[in-house]
Amino acid sequence: GESVGLHLPTLSVQEGDNSIINCAYSNSASDYFIWYKQESGKGPQFIIDIRSNMDKRQGQRVTVLLNKTVKHLSLQIAATQPGDSAVYFCAENSSQNYGGSQGNLIFGKGTKLSVKP
């Protein structure tokens, strides 16, 4: 089956540096992508999303880049802080089935980000 995967399982960065977390997806029909952050003992928290008609979207300290040609998604965190330490998941969804459903949401395995003070 098609799935979303992550290039690196762990990422360690120095406080203040920029972080880049990568994600590959394989379903060409996916048209909506989301990044989630999961801290220990908590559920995933929405960070930022992007639709397939865009290639870049910026939020507060975060930027998501979408390259549909190579089916690649990345999350950039500027000036990484200790509070950014968490597991980051990318997820993809397709509006083609069921008229749109959260049930089509496929999560990657996650990348653990550790921020060194």
Place this chain on the structure above:
Amino acid sequence: KAGVTQTPRYLIKTRGQQVTLSCSPISGHRSVSWYQQTPGQGLQFLFEYFSETQRNKGNFPGRFSGRQFSNSRSEMNVSTLELGDSALYLCASSLFPATNEKLFFGSGTQLSVL
């Protein structure tokens, strides 16, 4: 506004028993989805409910079932528990079940099957 509330937070059961997990969505949210999270398989979709109807179901055996009530609260049930059912069960809510509706997750119920 209160977030997604899941109860209980932790649960220990033995093989063969059954378990019921509860989820209260964010006020006004009518769509509830359930996910299973394990270190090996990651986050996997279980069910999606909207207006008391199961709208979509993941690839899990029939031992896993769920329902949604008229107030949008949802429960999931696992019968005849197996060791492999040990996982974090996450509930998420959204306004509607549309693809680009943001999902808000609860903190989950950590189920341990002994």
